[in-house]
Amino acid sequence: MGGPITDVIHMVHAPVGCAWYTWGTRRHLSDLYTWALPGKLTNVAFNRRYCTVTDMEEKDVVFGGMKKLKKACLEAFRMFPEARGMVIYTTCTTGLIGDDVSAVARQLEEETGKFILYAEAPGCSGVSQSKGHHVANHQFFRQIRKLREKRPDLCMKEEEKTPYDIALVGEYNIDWDTKVILPLFEKMGVRVIVTFTGNSRIEDLIKMPDAELNVVHCQRSATYIAELIQEGFEVPYVGCSLFGIQQTSNALRRTAKFFGLEEQAEKVIAEETARVEKALSFYRERLKGKKVAIYVGAPRVWHWIKVMEELGMEVVAGACTFAHEDDYEKINARAKDGVLIIDNPNEFEIEEMLHEYKPDLFLTGLKEKFIGRKMGIPTLNSHSYEKGPYAGYAGFVNFARDIYQAIYAPVWKFL
């Protein structure tokens, strides 16, 4: 959740592996480049380019790693003076030995004057990454609120505000989803002041409570902070899905209703829908009647049931890595009778699911897509996408195209 913040150093306080494996994996892209020439944005942006870690070794585990952490952070700031701040993450080992990261963060803030956030969510402390989302939401909120109290100059100034400001919450800019989402809101006259946290700057995140409305996309990982902001700053929020035509249109309508921009919204919806219709009908014709199994984090399962229906496909099985009760309520409300739903399946169960339900397509993450493929089932990387973005109207065409390419690849004929 912190990873997409672009202009900070992401310091993993852990043995080397914990940081190394996450380096450059999820494709939460951003446009902050530290060294490319003007107009030549060919490199990976700062937050994904570098991997910083305290590399805890045996002696550090025995004697405690706080000193090492502080020294490492100060060094990192010296080496990357352009970084506006830092997010420190703890892991099993550093959580277990009880390093007080908040104390180190306080000291660093005083000494460097930079923004220091931290997220203490060791792997072993929860059932899944969902616990990490929860903890980080609360900790970020607390830290942001404190910063705003201490330094009111960081809040958005009255003259900078407009009555149409929103924050897009729980959108991590996977494969540039924001590039197709943000213009939709802007075209109907709503200004997105910050995205939590896709391609965001740390200072913009501090201004999050200055929005008039929070629009929550990933409702599993980020409803927490929207609720906290509602309680603490009286900013309401709406949940939405930005996948597929119907859901994206509904999201725009709901947002527009709040601001009284209904007319503008309908205009945008009509324009955008017309633009993608031709391409979509090509894919719809070819994808009609295909069966789909979905296994992703949580909200995408219920977001995508509708999306698949729009393509004329049928979801026959759905599974989630870290869904909670409310996710399953939403899934059940949308799934047709007879759809198999599994909570947090292991590989054994996934194989069984694919074997029993024989879908024509398996939407899943990188680790599981190879399982499906080996069973002769076309798959799509549904976490980081194949060739995204997949959100919004234009993204929906990409999504449909990638599904078409997966299913209609001639290779399957030779099996």
Add this chain to the structure above:
Amino acid sequence: MAAATGARVVTIDPCHTCQPLGAAYLLLGIRGAVPLVHGSQGCCSYVRYLLNRHFREPVKVAATSFHEDAAVFGGRRNLVEGIKNLLLCYSPRFIGVVSTCLSETIGDNIDSIIREVQKELNGKINVSSKQVKIVPIHTPSYAGSHIKGYDNASRAVLEYLVQPGKDSNGKLNVIPGIINPGDIEEIKHILVEMDVPFLVLYDISRTLDTPLEISMSRLPKEGTSVKELADAANSLGTIALCRHAGGAGARYLQKKFNIPALLGPLPVGIANTDRFLDSVKKLIGKEIPSSLEWERGILLDAMADSCQYTMMKRAALVGDPDIVAGTTRFICELGMEPAVVMSSTASDEFVREVEVIAREYDYNPVVISGGDLYDFESALKERRADIILSPSHGVEIARKVKVPVVRLGFPVYDRVGYHRRAIVGYRGSLSLLDLIVNSLLEFS
């Protein structure tokens, strides 16, 4: 010139990872084996993720899935239940229990827990300890790297499994190390050409590169069998292709059963491959056939054809110590100058090896032992390079300093097919040479 590392505390862009990965890499080369990572889910999930990315294959790695209670009260219950679950679901022939930071920090005694489980199994579940081998492997991530993890596992598995018999099996043991399926296939090709009976221990060549054929087999049917591993104690000799990853297993067999062990160098290029063939010849007593001489001749021919492109070009190399040291010698053979040579894992032996090569060819490279990629990048500011040889993580550096890059070693996830390519043997070196020359040409 050896560059000093260690002055800096923060690690930026590490180029090694943790021990459990190395152990899992090795275990996946055992037939019917499942690595069981004793720790948090992430320790297993990320190992799998990386292997999936590199091989583009499904990979089975299990986890005992520590939560807060296990971290506080110990992971005994998780391990016992985990093993039982694995047995019921997959009927594996082999389970390698891989420890992690977490389990080692809280002091879980996996050896004794496994002994208890074995005893219990003999009675209750429909599996006896004869049918399934369960081996503890200690791989705390905060000590050493993935290379060390492989090395530790190579010894731990043999210690547990080997059964010395009366007679020699007449075979040559080969411990591959963290190299690709393509490399192992090439080594097998050479040994077949030499008519040498061999035993590749921990053979991932057909477990992590498998055909697309619809089968419901839960575990890959290939890989080195438990029986074959037991027989390793009866071989004529052991060659650990990578000194740092697998050397411990070879040394164990030498010490305990008096089986001659040769550790490295990885046979990349002319001299290293010559040496490998000579070692095989000495250990097994087979002659080098004309077919391999032909392959050697083809490589020489390609070197002569491309010397106008390679001579006096400066190369920077980074990666696992044996791959980098082996390739450095080949680079010199091509008339290229090693400008910066860095190993992912710290090793004095690596530094010595590279310095010997550099002296022989009269070069003065910056040699960094166990640095991070920030060190590598900094060294490239002092020493200009014309080409970088590196795993995928170094690609951004090549883009930054605007030189071509040849992907080498582990992991390579941003291009397809590198796990199928070989860099060892005359044929593998030839394919590496083509890559280097074409990358230089493409860039100019």
